[in-house]
Amino acid sequence: MSNFEVQVLQIRDSSYNIGFKTGKVIQGKPIIKALEMITKPEIDYENMKSIYTSFAPNLLDEMQGLSDGLEISLNKAVTLFSGYDVPKTEAMGCSAVITKDYYVRNYDFGPALYDGCFSLVQPNQVFSSAGYNLQAIGRHEGVNEKGLVIGLHFVSHHDYSVGLSAWTSIRMVLDTCTTTDDAIQMLKEIPHSACYNFSMADRNGDIAVVEATPSKVVIRRDPELLSCVNHFQEEDLKQKNRTVIDNSLKRNNILQSFRDGNLTQSEMFNNFANSESPLFFTNYDDLFGTLHTFSYSFKDERILTSIAESEQILDINFLEWVKGKDIKPCILSGIIK
Structure with a gap:
C-alpha cells in the first residue's frame, strides 16, 4: 500500500505560459522519465505540426512553453508530449455512464504512467477546460466552458497506425468544440492511431459514444443513458475488439443496471468512487486499478472528482x-492498495 497525490493546477494565461507553468510543475517528476522510456527518440515533426495546425495550433504554443519550462529542446518536448506516433502501450480500463443530466466515469490503469495533475486552464484564444492531464497536454477526460464533456476508453490496437493519441484528441475537442455534434465531426477528421471509444455529452442533453478506429468511425446514441467501457458495441466494428472482453462486458452490464435508477449526480458518483463498488478495481500491478473518478452535472455546471x-x-x-473565481489551492491525496 502506498500514498499517491494529484496536484490541482489553475492557470489563466496564454497557451505558451500554460505550457511553461505546467512544465515547471512536472519538472523532475517521475512521469518525465516514464515518458522517455515509452516514446520514440524522435517523430516526424513536420507531419505532427501540420495536424496540430489544422486542429489546435494553440497546442503548438503550449508545447513550446513546455520545452522552455522543462529546459529541453522543442524536438524532445514534442516527442514526449504531442501524443503523435506514440508506440503501443498496455491496455487501460475506463467505465462511464452518460445521461442528459450528468457524466460519470472511472479511469483504471497503473500509477507509473499517471501524470498526477488535474488542470483547470483558461487560455486566451480557446475554451477554458478542466480535466486530468495525460502526457502533459492531453486529457483522460474533461469538460469545457461550453458544457461539453468527453472521455476516452481504450479498445484495441487493431489497424494501429501513425496518428494522434486519444488523449490528445480529447484536448483538441475541449479546446475548440461547442457541442456533441462538433466533437463528432472533429473525431471523424482526426487521424487516430488506435481503436478507442469516446464517451461524450453536452449541456443540450445530446449524448453519444464515438467508436473510432484508424480507418472508420461509428456513432452510438441513446436519448436517455449510454454506457461506455472498453469494447465496441456497434456491429460494424465488433471484429476490432480484443479476444477477451469479459471484464468489459461485465462492467457494461453493471452500468446498464443504473438505467431505471433515477440516481442523482452524487449518488452515481458514489457508485463509481466507492472502493467497495464493483466498478472500483485495485489490480494496479496488472494495469487495472482505479486511479480517479470524474463527474460533471450539466444543469448545475458542477464538477465532482x-x-x-x-x-x-x-x-x-x-x-x-470560468468567470474568474479560483478554487482554494489543494493537493488530492489517495492510496494505492
Whole structure:
C-alpha cells in the first residue's frame, strides 16, 4: 500500500505560459522519465505540426512553453508530449455512464504512467477546460466552458497506425468544440492511431459514444443513458475488439443496471468512487486499478472528482471558475492498495 497525490493546477494565461507553468510543475517528476522510456527518440515533426495546425495550433504554443519550462529542446518536448506516433502501450480500463443530466466515469490503469495533475486552464484564444492531464497536454477526460464533456476508453490496437493519441484528441475537442455534434465531426477528421471509444455529452442533453478506429468511425446514441467501457458495441466494428472482453462486458452490464435508477449526480458518483463498488478495481500491478473518478452535472455546471481511496472530493462550480473565481489551492491525496 502506498500514498499517491494529484496536484490541482489553475492557470489563466496564454497557451505558451500554460505550457511553461505546467512544465515547471512536472519538472523532475517521475512521469518525465516514464515518458522517455515509452516514446520514440524522435517523430516526424513536420507531419505532427501540420495536424496540430489544422486542429489546435494553440497546442503548438503550449508545447513550446513546455520545452522552455522543462529546459529541453522543442524536438524532445514534442516527442514526449504531442501524443503523435506514440508506440503501443498496455491496455487501460475506463467505465462511464452518460445521461442528459450528468457524466460519470472511472479511469483504471497503473500509477507509473499517471501524470498526477488535474488542470483547470483558461487560455486566451480557446475554451477554458478542466480535466486530468495525460502526457502533459492531453486529457483522460474533461469538460469545457461550453458544457461539453468527453472521455476516452481504450479498445484495441487493431489497424494501429501513425496518428494522434486519444488523449490528445480529447484536448483538441475541449479546446475548440461547442457541442456533441462538433466533437463528432472533429473525431471523424482526426487521424487516430488506435481503436478507442469516446464517451461524450453536452449541456443540450445530446449524448453519444464515438467508436473510432484508424480507418472508420461509428456513432452510438441513446436519448436517455449510454454506457461506455472498453469494447465496441456497434456491429460494424465488433471484429476490432480484443479476444477477451469479459471484464468489459461485465462492467457494461453493471452500468446498464443504473438505467431505471433515477440516481442523482452524487449518488452515481458514489457508485463509481466507492472502493467497495464493483466498478472500483485495485489490480494496479496488472494495469487495472482505479486511479480517479470524474463527474460533471450539466444543469448545475458542477464538477465532482476524487482519486483512489481518498476522503477528499473536489467539488467545483465550473461556471464560477470560468468567470474568474479560483478554487482554494489543494493537493488530492489517495492510496494505492
